[in-house]
Amino acid sequence: xxxxxxxxxxxxxxxxxxxxxxxIPTYYSLVVLDRDQRNNLAVLEExxxxxxxxxxxxxxxxxxxxxxIHMVMRVDTKTALQKRTERRAQQIVNYVNDKKLxxxxxxxxxxxxxxxxxxxxxxxxxxxxxxxxxxxxxxKEVSRSGASLVLVQDESQANVFRTEAVDQAMLVIRRRIxxxxxxxxxVRKLGADSIQISLPGRSNAEQAKELVGTTxxxxxxMVDDSNPQFFAQLLQATPxxxxxxxxxxxxxxxxxxxAPTREAIIEYTKDKVPENxxxxxxxxxxxxxxxxxxxxxxxxxxKNVPLTGESLASADANISQxxxxxxxxxxxxxxxxxxxxxxxxxxxRRMAIVxxxxxxxxxxxxxxxxxxxxxxxxxxxGGRTFEExxxxxxxxxxxxKAGALPAPVTVGEIRQVGASLGDELIRKGGLAAVxxxxxxxxxxxxxxxxxxxxxxxxxxxxxxxxxxxLAFFNATLTLPGIAGFVLTLGVAVDANVLIxxxxxxxxxxxxxARAAVDQGYDRAFWTIFDSHxxxxxxxxxxxxxxxxxxxxxxxxxxxxxxASLFTSITVTRVIMTYFVHGRNAxxxxx
Amino acid sequence: MQILxxxxxxxxxxxxxxxxxxxxxxxxxxxxxxxxFGFNFGVDFAGGTVVEVKFDHPITAEEVRERAEKGGxxxxxxxNIGAAEENTFLLRMGGVTQLNEESGAKGKEALxxxxxxxxxxxxxxxxxxxxxxxxxxxxxxxxxAVESAGIGVQEVRDLxxxxxxxxxxxxxxxxxxxxxxxxxxxxxxxxxxxxxxxVDYVGPQVGKQLRNRGIMALLYSxxxxxxxxxxxxxxxxxxxxxxxxxxxxxxxxxxxxxxRREFNLTAIAALLTVVGYSVNDTIVIYDRIREDMAKYKGxxxxxxxxxxxxxxxxxxxxxxxxxxLSLIGLLIFGVGEIFDFAMAMLVGIxxxxxxxxxxxxxxxxxxxxxxxxxxxxxxxxxNMDHQQPNAA
Numbered sequence: 001x002x003x004x005x006x007x008x009x010x011x012x013x014x015x016x017x018x019x020x021x022x023x024i025p026t027y028y029s030l031v032v033l034d035r036d037q038r039n040n041l042a043v044l045e046e047x048x049x050x051x052x053x054x055x056x057x058x059x060x061x062x063x064x065x066x067x068x069i070h071m072v073m074r075v076d077t078k079t080a081l082q083k084r085t086e087r088r089a090q091q092i093v094n095y096v097n098d099k100k101l102x103x104x105x106x107x108x109x110x111x112x113x114x115x116x117x118x119x120x121x122x123x124x125x126x127x128x129x130x131x132x133x134x135x136x137x138x139x140k141e142v143s144r145s146g147a148s149l150v151l152v153q154d155e156s157q158a159n160v161f162r163t164e165a166v167d168q169a170m171l172v173i174r175r176r177i178x179x180x181x182x183x184x185x186x187v188r189k190l191g192a193d194s195i196q197i198s199l200p201g202r203s204n205a206e207q208a209k210e211l212v213g214t215t216x217x218x219x220x221x222m223v224d225d226s227n228p229q230f231f232a233q234l235l236q237a238t239p240x241x242x243x244x245x246x247x248x249x250x251x252x253x254x255x256x257x258x259a260p261t262r263e264a265i266i267e268y269t270k271d272k273v274p275e276n277x278x279x280x281x282x283x284x285x286x287x288x289x290x291x292x293x294x295x296x297x298x299x300x301x302x303k304n305v306p307l308t309g310e311s312l313a314s315a316d317a318n319i320s321q322x323x324x325x326x327x328x329x330x331x332x333x334x335x336x337x338x339x340x341x342x343x344x345x346x347x348x349r350r351m352a353i354v355x356x357x358x359x360x361x362x363x364x365x366x367x368x369x370x371x372x373x374x375x376x377x378x379x380x381x382g383g384r385t386f387e388e389x390x391x392x393x394x395x396x397x398x399x400x401k402a403g404a405l406p407a408p409v410t411v412g413e414i415r416q417v418g419a420s421l422g423d424e425l426i427r428k429g430g431l432a433a434v435x436x437x438x439x440x441x442x443x444x445x446x447x448x449x450x451x452x453x454x455x456x457x458x459x460x461x462x463x464x465x466x467x468x469x470l471a472f473f474n475a476t477l478t479l480p481g482i483a484g485f486v487l488t489l490g491v492a493v494d495a496n497v498l499i500x501x502x503x504x505x506x507x508x509x510x511x512x513a514r515a516a517v518d519q520g521y522d523r524a525f526w527t528i529f530d531s532h533x534x535x536x537x538x539x540x541x542x543x544x545x546x547x548x549x550x551x552x553x554x555x556x557x558x559x560x561x562x563a564s565l566f567t568s569i570t571v572t573r574v575i576m577t578y579f580v581h582g583r584n585a586x587x588x589x590x
Numbered sequence: 591m592q593i594l595x596x597x598x599x600x601x602x603x604x605x606x607x608x609x610x611x612x613x614x615x616x617x618x619x620x621x622x623x624x625x626x627f628g629f630n631f632g633v634d635f636a637g638g639t640v641v642e643v644k645f646d647h648p649i650t651a652e653e654v655r656e657r658a659e660k661g662g663x664x665x666x667x668x669x670n671i672g673a674a675e676e677n678t679f680l681l682r683m684g685g686v687t688q689l690n691e692e693s694g695a696k697g698k699e700a701l702x703x704x705x706x707x708x709x710x711x712x713x714x715x716x717x718x719x720x721x722x723x724x725x726x727x728x729x730x731x732x733x734x735a736v737e738s739a740g741i742g743v744q745e746v747r748d749l750x751x752x753x754x755x756x757x758x759x760x761x762x763x764x765x766x767x768x769x770x771x772x773x774x775x776x777x778x779x780x781x782x783x784x785x786x787x788x789v790d791y792v793g794p795q796v797g798k799q800l801r802n803r804g805i806m807a808l809l810y811s812x813x814x815x816x817x818x819x820x821x822x823x824x825x826x827x828x829x830x831x832x833x834x835x836x837x838x839x840x841x842x843x844x845x846x847x848x849x850r851r852e853f854n855l856t857a858i859a860a861l862l863t864v865v866g867y868s869v870n871d872t873i874v875i876y877d878r879i880r881e882d883m884a885k886y887k888g889x890x891x892x893x894x895x896x897x898x899x900x901x902x903x904x905x906x907x908x909x910x911x912x913x914x915l916s917l918i919g920l921l922i923f924g925v926g927e928i929f930d931f932a933m934a935m936l937v938g939i940x941x942x943x944x945x946x947x948x949x950x951x952x953x954x955x956x957x958x959x960x961x962x963x964x965x966x967x968x969x970x971x972x973n974m975d976h977q978q979p980n981a982a
Contacts, residue, residue, distance in 0.1 A: 074796065411717075412796040414766075414789065421642070421787040428923040435919030440912050447908075480856055483920055483931055490916025491867065494909035498874065501905040527877040530822055531870035537818065538811040538866030542859055545807040550859045557863070 005581075008574045015566070016461060019468030024048060025058035026471050035419075038066070039200060059471045062478030064549050065426050067419030068200040072412035075169045075193050077162040079408050082110040084161060085153055088139070089115040092132055092151075101128045113153040114142060122147035162192070169409050170195050172355075194412060201419070218309025218400065221301045222342070223350040223362050224277055230300055231255045240268050249297065257298040258284075265298050276303045280352075282359040299359050301352055306342055311335025313372075315400035317393040320377070325393035327376040329400060336372025344368040353400070361396060429482035436486045437463070440493055448500050450589035454575045455496035458567040462492050462560065465567065469559035478552030488560030491535065495528045495568035500590045513588045514580045521573050528569065536561050598903055603896045606952035613837060613949060620844035629846055632854030632927075635801040637794035638684045639767040642787040643775065645677040654679050654775070661774025672925040678787070680926070681771055688741045689717045689764040696739035697762075704735055708757075717764040722757040736762050742770055766791065804858035808839065811865050819869070823876050826961070830953035831872050834945035838868040841941040842934050849933075856927040857934065864938030867913070871906050871946040878902045879954075891958045895951050906946070910939045 028048050029038050037043050044055040063070045089106040092115065096104050102124030107116045117132070119125045129149050133141060138157040142150040166189060173195060174187050190196040224230070232248055232255040240246035246268055249258040259265045262281050269279040278301055283293035315329045331339050342351065343365050352362040353376075363376050378393050441459060444452035466485060470477060503520035511519065539561060543554035579585045633640050645654075655668040658681065669680045689697070694712030697719055701707045706724035713720060719736065729746040736743050742765030748758075768789045776782050792800075812835055820828040842864050846853045878898040886894050913935075920932035 072796065074793070410793060410795075411791065412793050414791040416789040418785070418787045420785065428925070429928075432919035432923040432928075435922065436916040437919075439915045439918055443912060443915055479928060480859060480931065483924070483928055486916050486920060487863065487913070487935065490913040491870075493912050493916075494870070497908045497912060498905055501908065505901075523881075527874055530818075530873045530877070533818060534815045534869045534873065535866040537814045538862045541807050541811040541814065542862045545803050545810075546855070546859065550855050553859055 005574065005577060008570060009578075012461075012571055012574060016464070019461075019464045022053055022057060022468040022471050023059075023464070024052040025055050026467065028052075029055075029058050030061070035066075036201075056474060057471050058474070059467060060474065060476045061422070061426070062476045062481065062549055062552050063198055063200060063415070064417050064479050065422045065429075065477065066200055067417050067422040068198065070413075070415045071197040071199075072190060073169070073173060073195045073197065074410050074412040075166045075195065076408040076410065077165050077193050080165045081113060081153070081158055081161060082108075085110070085113050085115060088136065088153075092117065092136055092139075095135060096128055096132065099131065101131055104128060113158065115139065115151045117149045117151065119147045119149075125149060166193060166195065173197065173409070195409075218312065219305045219354040220307040220339075220342070221305055221352050221354055222346055223352050224274075224300045224302060225254075225349050228254050231257050231298060234269070234272060238272065240264075244268060252282075252297055258295050260295055262293075262296045265296055269298065273300065277301065278303045280354060280357055280359050282362075299352055299362065301354070301359075307331075307335060307338050309400070311338065312400060315397045317390070317397040319390070320375070325378045325390040327378075327393050327397045327400065329374050329376065331372040333372065336370075339372060339374065340368065340370040343374075353396075425479050429479055433482055433486050437489055440490060444493060444496070448496075448590050450579075451496075451500050451503070451572075451576070454572050455493060455500070455568070457575070458496065458571045459489055459493055461571060462563050462567040463489060465563035466556060466560045469563065470556065473555070473559075475555045475559075476552050477556075478549035480549045480553035481556045484553040484556035485560065488557055488564065492560065492564035492568050494531070495524070495564060496572060498527055499524045499569075499572070503588060504590050507588065507590070513586055517573075517576050517580045517588060521569070521576075525569065529565070532561050532565055598900045600900060600903075601896065602899050602947050603892050603952065603955065606948060606955075609948040610952060613945075616844070617837060617840045620840050620847060623847050624843065627847065629843075629853035630850045631797075631801075632852035632857075633682065633790050633792045633797070634854040635792075635797045635804075636684075637792050637797035638682065639771075640680055640682045640788075640790045641768050641771050642671070642678065642680050642789075643772075643784045644787055645679075645784045647677065647783060648675070649677055651679060654681070657777075658771065658774045661777035663771060663774040666771065678925075683767055683771070688767060688770050689714060689719065693739055693741045694719065697736050697741050700735040700739045701732070704731065717766070719762040719764070720759070721762075722759050724757055726758050727760065732760060732762060736764075741765075742773070744769070800855065804855065807858065808861055808865065811862055812836070812839075815865065815869055819873070819876075823880065826957045827876050827950075827954055829957060830950035831869055831876075833953055834872055834942075834950040835865050835869055837945045837949050838864050838938055838941050841945075842938045845934050845937045846930075849930075851930045851933075852927065854927060856931050860931045860934035860938070863935065864942070867935075868938055868942030868945065871910065871942050872950045874906060874909070875899060875902050875946055875951060879951075892955050895955060899947055899951060906943055910943050914939050 025044060025048060029044050032047060033040075033044060038061075041055045044058070048055065086108050089108050093104055093106050096102060096117075103120040104117045105120075107118070108114070109116070117128070119128060125144075125147055129141070129144060132149075132151075133139070136151075138154050139151040140154050142152045144150070170187060170189065174185075177185050177187070177197070177199075186196075186198040188196050227233075235246070235248050235257065244259060244264040244267075246257055246259045246264055249256055257265050257269070259268075262283075265281050266279065273279055279298050280301055281296040281298055284295045284297060311331050311334060313330045313332050313335070315327060317325060317327050320326045330336075346365045347367060348365065350362045350364050353360045361376065376396065378389060378396075437459070441456045444455050444459075446452070448455065463485070466488065469475075470481075499520050502524045503516050506516035506519050506523075507513070536558065539554050539557040543551060543558060546554055576588075580588065643654075651668045651670045655666065658666045658668070663683070665683055667682045669682070670678070671680050672678050689712055691712075691714065694714065698710040698712065701710055701719070701721055704723075704727070707721050708724075710719065710721040712718075719741075729748060732746050733743045741762075743762055744765045745763040747761040747763065766789075768786075768791070772782070772786060775784060812832065815835065816828055816832045819831045839861055842861055845851075846857055851857075875898055878901060879895055882894050882898045882901075883891075886897065917932045917936055920928055921936070924932055
């Protein structure tokens with residue numbers, strides 16, 4: 001046996017042991033843990049031996065196998081962009097009028113995102129054109145003839161806007177889901193304009209429709225500060241129910257209720273607030289994982305909602321002259337009037353900014369604000385770094401925009417599978433895989449004898465590698481994925497059929513066992529390689545175009561085909577070589 | 591043990607013309623059939639709602655349909671899935687929510703009848719009715735009014751006073767079709783005798799998008815494989831590989847057409863997998879043809895191909911056979927789309943072998959003969975144009 005052989009042999013042993021090692025978290029999560037703990041990484045980490053791989057490297061069950069909801073929401077960026085064009089057109093007209101450059105009217109073409117400006121006096125158009133193009137840099141000139149100027153939204157700016165619209169919609173959806181108190185939720189972008197949401201273990205698909213609906217999630221409500229001790233007195237008068245963990249905190253600057261869940265506070269204060277008042281909560285974010293709330297604090301607010309996000313025109317995070325982060329907001333004319341009235345009446349009080357029933361912040365009103373623009377300062381820096389401080393301002397700006405400029409969101413698809421069906425599918429899928437692969441293994445052993453057994457060994461290793469590969473990429477095993485697993489192994493064994501047939505043929509030509517094996521592998525290699533590449537091409541295309549369970553199928557196929565190149569060729573050859581070279585076997589059992 | 595004991599010497603190439611004729615007729619028939627009857631598109635592509643229910647007692651599909659009809663749902667298609675004794679059914683209907691143009695108009699009337707209601711707008715894709723009222727309204731009254739129009743109500747959202755004091759805004763979220771199905775099946779029962787196992791909604795726009803994407807994926811993968819084959823083999827092998835891929839895809843599509851099984855995302859996955867797999871057999875034979883072309887120099891191309899096909903026949907049957915063997919478990923235990931997937935793959939495997947022998951190889955010969963004839967014609971006409979590439 002030469003050195004090359006020993007290297008390969010060592011590699012095979014290492015790969016085998018490595019893939020078994022990588023399957024430890026999967027084994028613990030699916031077999032050892034109870035089903036409701038299956039996805040709990042902390043418990044998994046605790047139960048596994050210390051030498052096991054990190055818990056995140058485990059094979060997830062797809063929503064079709066463990067039960068849950070898969071949703072795709074579509075963000076209608078086209079409508080949002082059309083609305084934006086109309087808004088900008090109005091702003092251009094206002095700008096021209098304000099600057100006294102002349103008198104213009106604007107027409108918008110919603111399909112082409114074009115704005116046609118027509119001046120009353122053609123003589124003023126040159127100056128208007130120059131000023132408008134210099135100020136509204138998100139527009140480009142299309143054509144100009146006499147008194148009319150056609151502008152179009154700059155494509156790159158429009159793309160930025162589209163991306164932002166989807167990001168904002170994602171933020172809104174995430175916050176609405178957070179309200180349900182779901183432990184594991186996966187919200188991610190899908191393509192250019194869709195959002196994919198996975199909720200394992202959930203079963204109420206109807207609830208999903210709460211996520212759509214586009215108006216008035218953002219509200220400005222006055223905080224009731226007439227009795228700052230309201231919550232303290234409430235807690236004294238009525239002790240909270242046992243187990244609700246409601247406590248009193250003054251960390252927010254005045255007495256507030258604090259509890260680990262939103263429901264606890266809402267439940268406790270129900271029917272205990274004065275008329276025309278309502279209690280809402282603020283999420284105190286986990287300092288490490290910003291998307292989680294460690295606790296919730298209560299606010300007593302006016303029931304009346306004087307101002308909603310519909311009136312908000314813009315919100316941006318900036319750094320003030322004092323080098324402090326702040327958020328600048330501006331309202332549309334109607335909103336500006338209302339905001340002026342509110343701030344005039346409410347000097348000294350606080351105004352809560354509420355997004356989807358969650359209080360985001362409640363700044364003090366320092367003075368009457370007219371003109372429709374306002375600044376929200378971010379309070380004291382406290383223990384935060386400047387980046388964190390600025391980050392909070394940026395998040396707030398995004399939250400405000402999310403309520404203010406939502407692109408319409410529609411339900412694309414909802415797929416919900418009950419947990420009992422999932423269990424049944426796992427059982428049936430498992431049986432199907434065992435039966436199909438058992439038949440293949442049996443056939444190979446009978447038809448090719450010893451060489452067939454070697455191919456079977458490679459097949460088992462291939463199966464192990466697929467599972468370990470899926471676990472390594474933290475991929476998801478779906479029902480079509482099980483079909484993919486079976487099919488891949490059925491295809492993988494083809495390579496060994498080709499090799500063994502070739503060896504038989506070479507033996508038929510009167511070659512020695514050693515020469516027949518060597519030539520069999522050499523001649524069959526490119527055929528096998530080519531057929532794997534073509535299969536991989538279609539698998540990759542399926543991966544990039546497919547969604548949900550079908551994508552799971554493609555993932556399995558890709559990992560399986562790559563693994564098969566190794567197991568069907570290298571692994572079987574190393575074993576065959578051991579017999580014909582090392583043991584000097586004169587007869588090949590094919 | 592061997593499947594083909596002695597070397598076969600079947601004249602495949604000699605019978606290529608009748609085979610080609612048969613294939614062309616079959617393929618055209620399938621294409622015409624698709625154009626005339628269309629696929630039985632699943633909700634993935636057609637949009638709509640599918641629910642899966644499992645009853646705890648024996649019941650037939652017809653009885654389930656009757657029950658749905660009695661509960662006020664006339665347009666439901668009911669299909670038994672899995673073994674009969676499992677009492678599991680798929681109920682399918684168009685539409686995602688109970689709000690449609692017709693019921694939306696009725697809902698609008700009912701709301702306006704409450705007085706002071708204006709700007710009623712039915713957002714059909716999302717199943718939400720929005721409106722503005724002159725004075726604050728009672729959620730229950732709104733719910734009752736909308737329900738009287740036959741629209742199940744999931745939630746009434748009180749959006750509070752509109753800006754500028756012009757009224758009070760409300761949204762009514764309609765229940766999904768699934769709820770209506772469960773309610774219809776449940777009508778008159780104390781407690782449900784069935785289990786809700788699965789719900790799929792797909793919006794109409796998404797369905798269209800998914801369908802287009804599926805077709806594009808098929809085209810892309812065929813083109814990519816064609817480029818690879820042309821790059822790895824001689825160019826003249828390309829058309830044969832392409833045509834046999836197209837043939838296989840049409841035949842598998844024919845399975846979905848004739849069986850009336852649901853054509854959905856999994857079907858696209860099956861077609862794509864068939865594309866990737868069927869070309870495997872073609873490659874095995876092409877490799878052999880290339881090898882034999884060097885070995886049997888001087889023999890006519892058609893004869894070399896016939897030898898190559900005969901030499902590789904055993905392994906073509908074996909590789910296809912082992913793959914088919916692995917599908918048996920899925921065919922026995924798979925229900926619904928997984929069964930269809932396995933069945934479609936089986937069809938793809940069988941026609942893949944056939945198309946390699948009777949389509950990919952003959953087309954290669956034909957292209958070769960045509961190139962040779964062209965060359966001969968050029969020689970005969972005395973045109974010694976040196977730029978003419980040598981097709982041999």
